[in-house]
Amino acid sequence: MSEGDTGELFENWTVQMRKGVLDLCILKALAGGECYGYALVKTLVAIPGIGVAEGSIYPLLSRLKKQGLVTTRLEESSEGPARKYYRLTPAGKALGEEMQGYFQEMAKGVNGLPDFTVPSSPLPKKPATPRRN
Structure with a gap:
C-alpha cells in the first residue's frame, strides 16, 4: 500500500x-437534563470531529428508547408541531x-503512549524452550 x-x-x-x-455523545448531552429532539440534534451536529448528519440521530434515539436508556414525552408547542422531549432513564x-x-x-x-522507536541494539533472543518427549 502506498502513502497515497x-x-x-x-x-x-x-x-x-x-x-x-x-x-456516548447522546447520553452525555442528555445527562444535563431533558432536551427536545431538534435542540439535541443541533448540539450533536456542532461537536467538532463528529460530523454527524441530522437524519442519523433520530434512529439512534429510537434505538436508545427501545433499549430502555431514554424515555420520551410530547409537548405542544406554540411555534409549530408538538416537540418530542428525551430524558435519560436511570439505566441510561x-x-x-x-x-x-x-x-x-x-x-x-x-x-500517554510514547512514540515507538526502534532500539539501537537488537532485542535479546529468548532462550529456546526445551521440548518434552
Whole structure:
C-alpha cells in the first residue's frame, strides 16, 4: 500500500470512531437534563470531529428508547408541531457515566503512549524452550 492510499483508510477509521462515540455523545448531552429532539440534534451536529448528519440521530434515539436508556414525552408547542422531549432513564444515566469513564481512560492511555522507536541494539533472543518427549 502506498502513502497515497492512506486517505481512504483514515476516512474509514474516522467513520468507525464517530459511530462508536455517538451513543456516548447522546447520553452525555442528555445527562444535563431533558432536551427536545431538534435542540439535541443541533448540539450533536456542532461537536467538532463528529460530523454527524441530522437524519442519523433520530434512529439512534429510537434505538436508545427501545433499549430502555431514554424515555420520551410530547409537548405542544406554540411555534409549530408538538416537540418530542428525551430524558435519560436511570439505566441510561449509569451507562453514560460508565461509557464516559471508559472513554476517558482509553483516551488517557492512547495519549500517554510514547512514540515507538526502534532500539539501537537488537532485542535479546529468548532462550529456546526445551521440548518434552
